[in-house]
Amino acid sequence: MKQYVFPYRSIEAGSKIVLYAAGDVGQDYYRQLQVTGYCEVVLWLDRTPNTSNVHLPETITNLSSDEYDWIVIAIERADLMESIKSFLVTLGVPFHKIMDTPPVVMPLISRYSQLTLNEWLADTHRVKAELLSYFNRAEGQIYYFESLIQEIKMGCLHDGQLKPVVQQRAIQLVEDELSSTEMRLVQLRLLLEADCFDKRMMRLFVKSIGELSHNSAQKYWLLNDVSAIWMHYTDVLYEDFWLDKQHVMKGYAEELDLSWNPPPYRKENNRTICVLSIGFYFDSPMKSTSSIVKELIRRNYQVHVIDLIPFRSDSGTNFLQPKYSHLLPGISADQYDRIREYYPEPIHLHYSNAPTMRERQQEILDLISDIDPYGIFDLTDEYGLISSYYYREYPTIYLPIRKTRESSSFFHRFVTSNNLPIDVHAPIREDQVLAVPIFVENVHPKRVFKRNEYGFAIDDILVVTVGYRLNVDISPELVETFCTAMRANPKVKWIYVAPDEHRYMVENYSHLIGKQIFPWGYENDLAGLYGMCDIYLNPQRFGGGLSIALAMQHGLALASPIGADASMMYAGEELAVQDEKGLASYVMRMANSPDLLAHNQAVMHRKASAWNIERFVDKLIEGVDEIAGELEARNT
Helix, strand or coil, X not given: CEEEECCHHHCCCCCEEEEECCCHHXXXXXXXXXXXXXXXXXXXXXXXXXXXXXXXHHHXXXXXXXXXXXXXXXXXCHHHHHHHHHHHHHCCCCHHHEECCCCEEEEHHHCCCCCCHHXXXXXXXXXXXXXXXXXXXXXXXXXXXXXXXXXXXXXXXXCCCHHHHHHHHHHHHHHHHCCCHHHHHHHHHHHHHCCCCCHHHHHHHHHHHHHCCCCHHHHHHHHHXXXXXXXXXXXXXXXXXXXXXXXXXXXXXXXXXXCCCCCCCCCCCCCEXXXXXXXXXXXXXXXXXXXXXXXXXXXXXXXXXXXXXXXXXXXXXXXXXXXXXXXXXXXXXXXXXXXXXXXXXXXXXXCCCCCCHHHHHHHHHHHHHHHCCCEEEECCCCCCCCHXXXXXXXXXXXXXXXXXXXXXCCCCEEEEECCCCCCCCCCCCHHHEEEECCCCCCCCCCCCCCHHHHCCCCCCEEEEEECCCHHHXXXXXXXXXXXXXXXXXXXXEEEEECXXXXXXXXXXXXXXXXXXXXXXXXXXXXXXXXXXXXXXXXXXXXXXXXXXXXXXXXXXXXXXXXXXXXXXXXXXXXXXXXXHHHHHHHHHHHHHCHHHHHHHHHHHHXXXXXXXXHHHHHHHHHHHHHHHHHHHHHHC
């Protein structure tokens, strides 16, 4: 027996929805919406309507598409989704309004908590009882509190006075009422899910993770979540965040109590380099390291690439499932062949298959000790939490992958771009900064994208934005200014490549979608897509670096504000606008001036053409040489 959870995360509170299907999934969805009031069901459809409030699918033709925000397909069978979507489109339903998120299945033993917001605010005894029930029944799923989470989210959305009351109550519970570390962590995660998280809670979250003991797998996943939370909620960073996180990371490594007795550091005649990777599952980090590793091989170094992420969960240990991290199986034969495409022979590959979190990390430390490298290039991007061991004995250079400025790992040098002046703060010291020239491997298109295949005219100005977090990164203000400017110039079209639709854009500019705004979804051939585009529009955000660099390599103009650090790293301040408010007008000036557009494109292509792997690796080796001298002096 099981129940189905409405896709709350994909649909804004207060939306008007059409519910398609009245089977088990549809019945569960309808009951939840009636209880929570989360959305208004304006129409319920099914091919075999069995109650008076369920109608035949063709009934939707009686509604204008402006009368509903989404049509939610409430079925479990994935093989029916595509045919239903196609059928709905033939009935005139806009494709972008069809929500086909598969239902989350919850066993009945994990049925929701019925704790209300009023009870949560007033009854500490009831809160504790519901938390105990969570640990007994919910199998680590914070969805157990889904109705309370949605009640908090909706209440704070509609009542500006409620949010500070809810936040203060959360602080009171965590600081004064909940003696269990596990309870405090679940309570804080609940507020994060409800979008009521703030700096005080982030401080308590980091502190509570540090207090968690004898559960290394859970601690590992929580620390990984901390590394991602601030990217999605940048206003939760407090002054000592990075120092506190570094302290907790070190405590985690010490709690593992790993054995570490490497041989004395060997500098002379040692041409072995360890490259610690963010993971063999994902193409992006392998692309980032492949060229570096191949250049080291060309220089006659022996290179060992080690996957440092113990991605698998230890069975039965997680009382709180990760929010942002992934629980993955071991490396299959097919995956290994794909990895070898990035790291061909004679590169050595290493991946731990030990059964537990602690054993996997011990195996990695033993491997580093056996290899006895001249230096370590650490590209683990805060996913690797045992750097406090190996950095003491070997020159360790940290190369950030997602984060261009911050790190709470342990290292001797922190790589940053020559183009990016770094605001040095703890735990990074000024003497640790290693400024290097840029290098990004040039990616060739897999196919040719032709404008006429997508309904674009030859003289349209195609503007593109790419990113996994565009729903967060593109501000409502930028949507307003750019969409207003586009309406005055119908030749300008905006393609945004992201896994999720931009809620504000859909809610306020649905009339432009398919005409001047084009949601693209995921695209695995960005180089091909860029081939038919003109301008890359980069919002004031953190990240987007590889998509920007690739756009520059393929000759796109760049419209970006000063301070968007990924674009500053690759393009510098030349041609950047002062702030995000100037982006729309700058794009329109380029759209109306072929000379200005061509000038920007030429500058970006020239900058990208200067990127050089040889000079990049030269700097890395110089950094290792310098640290090696320091370690040798220390040991003597």
